[in-house]
Amino acid sequence: MSLEQAAKAIELNAARGQTGAARLAILEAGNAEISRQLLGRMAEKYRRPLITFYLAAPPPPGERGEDFRRSPKTAPQEFNPQLDTLIRNVRARQDVVRFLLEDDESEPLPFVGSSKIADGVDSIARGIIETTGFDLAEFRRSSDIDKAFAYLRDRLEQSGIFVLLLGDLGSHHSKIESRAFRGYAIADPIAPFIVINDNDARSAWSFTALHEAAHVWLGQTGLSGASHEAAVERFCNDVAGAILLPAIEVRAIDRTRLRDWENTVNAIGEFAAERNISRAMVAYSLLREGKITTARYRDLDDHFYGAWLKTKEKKRDKDEERRGPNRYVILRHRLGPALVGLARQYVESGSLSPTKASSLLGVKPSAVRTFLHPEGAR
Structure with a gap:
């Protein structure tokens, strides 16, 4: 995003004779204090964990191969x-x-x-x-x-x-x-x-x-x-x-x-x-x-x-x-039968906890069993 787009996204408005974009530039340069509330909006709109903003430098990009x-x-x-x-x-x-x-x-x-x-x-x-x-x-x-x-x-x-x-x-x-x-x-x-x-x-x-x-x-x-x-x-x-x-x-x-x-x-x-x-x-x-x-x-x-x-x-x-298919139906299709089947096998055997399975499948831990056993859902 440009400074103007980012300022608008995080609701940083004009103040004290400065545009939102100018205020954001000052914050990014480290020349002004930033509120916890504004950091929260940044985390949400920039899609970054809050801890990211407390690091000494931007985190390196993901290892892509x-x-x-x-x-x-x-x-x-x-x-x-x-x-x-x-x-x-x-x-x-x-x-x-x-x-x-x-x-x-x-x-x-x-x-x-x-x-x-x-x-x-x-x-x-x-x-x-x-x-x-x-x-x-x-x-x-x-x-x-x-x-x-x-x-x-x-x-x-x-x-x-x-x-x-x-x-x-x-x-x-x-x-x-x-x-x-x-x-x-x-x-x-x-x-x-x-x-x-x-x-x-x-x-x-x-x-x-x-x-x-x-x-x-x-x-x-x-x-x-x-x-x-x-x-x-x-x-x-x-x-x-x-x-x-x-x-x-x-x-x-x-x-x-x-x-x-x-x-x-x-x-x-x-x-x-x-x-x-x-x-x-x-x-x-x-x-x-x-x-x-x-x-x-x-x-x-x-x-x-x-x-x-x-x-x-x-x-x-x-x-x-028109109303589309259930979100879990779409997610099961995207993950594929092999991955869903493997998760079901190891959850049932006790080798994979619902918490670990939730990170593998992209659903809440409380929803893992419903996701893996749609035929038993009510």
């Missing part, structure tokens, strides 16, 4: 406190899961970190398919993209990877746009995690899940975005593409269907819908196979992103008109 969104030549990672908080939350959850599995003497998963880029795209794609038992024909037989993603998620989770859908800090006010990050992988051999930003298009979730799976196979923990600048990101995109959209199918597309803008957009739309994948993924595959130019790809990517935003706005308006 590698930032695959940037190439080595670009600037350092940008300041994004909400994203850092999300990553801290994910890592805290992963720590709990790892502790539980280690305590149960779970064996390390052999596929985590088992590959390197030199092995090639096809080798890693084949490894993911064989380990997860993924069947492309079954994925495509799914009646819609949500069911197709559910099938892929189940395959990944059955292999030992926890797949979460997280794009905010618990409310829409803290939403993190997909352009900030699309996925996050923790390549831990005991408890590997894949996080997908659920603010991204649903049709892109499957591609992102497999992109992050490639990072897990490479043993790489870090953030992924929409950029294709970094070589490792292009490689992981190619792995996901090889699984969901074999190159032979892309090469078979008749160039006459791509002769002008309208035909290209329509052809990509039909092609993507038939395969339960995103239009952006098809456009990227066309670029990689030399079917379209880089300039055309960028135009298509912007077009599909803009069209998705419009669709998203319409859906949000419709959702506001």
